[in-house]
Amino acid sequence: MEENTGKIQLIEIKSKKMRYLIPESLETERLYLRMFRESDWKDIHEYYSDPECTRYTIGSPLKEYESWRKMAALLGHWQLRNYGSYAIEEKSIKKVIGVAGLDYPNDWPEPEIQWGLSRQFWGRGYASEAVRAIKKMTVQYLPGLSLISLIHPNNTNSINLAKAVGTYFEKEYFFRDDTWNIYRHA
Numbered sequence: 001m002e003e004n005t006g007k008i009q010l011i012e013i014k015s016k017k018m019r020y021l022i023p024e025s026l027e028t029e030r031l032y033l034r035m036f037r038e039s040d041w042k043d044i045h046e047y048y049s050d051p052e053c054t055r056y057t058i059g060s061p062l063k064e065y066e067s068w069r070k071m072a073a074l075l076g077h078w079q080l081r082n083y084g085s086y087a088i089e090e091k092s093i094k095k096v097i098g099v100a101g102l103d104y105p106n107d108w109p110e111p112e113i114q115w116g117l118s119r120q121f122w123g124r125g126y127a128s129e130a131v132r133a134i135k136k137m138t139v140q141y142l143p144g145l146s147l148i149s150l151i152h153p154n155n156t157n158s159i160n161l162a163k164a165v166g167t168y169f170e171k172e173y174f175f176r177d178d179t180w181n182i183y184r185h186a
Helices: 002-017 038-048 064-081 126-141 156-164
Strands: 025-027 031-034 085-090 095-103 112-117 148-151 167-175 178-185
Touching (some): 038 085, 064 095, 085 126, 126 156, 148 156, 148 167
Parallel strands (some): 112 148
Antiparallel strands (some): 025 031
């Protein structure tokens, strides 16, 4: 009987390794991109509670409990779509500084690469480093997946980043009572 239990455990371990369509973590020179952990919520709350960080994404800053729910939703996306967004951990300080990854909520026009960083980490190339790693991973694991980034036309920082990582403007798109721009990843 113990022998069978051991085999079942081994099968469960093997299936966990193949659980998602993409890796659960990536590594770049300065970053670990990994699934969120419960202990990350205070770090990610720095991003979600900042009105400047959320102006062009969710529209307004979140309270602590809302940031925790958002983090839980990011994890839930992995369960529903078999891929998702990563916590961006800066290696040298071992702190989660933002979020980046594949996202496809039920009302989105197409799957997208999303990104967002806490304001104190803007302008250091972290977001473009994360997005480039995600694009490279996507080509390897989901080669047929066409990706967009849905960006508000006033969000010049994200538009500049999108262009820097090889997107092109495709079209305007009316979404959630506003006009957004679709940038296609090449």
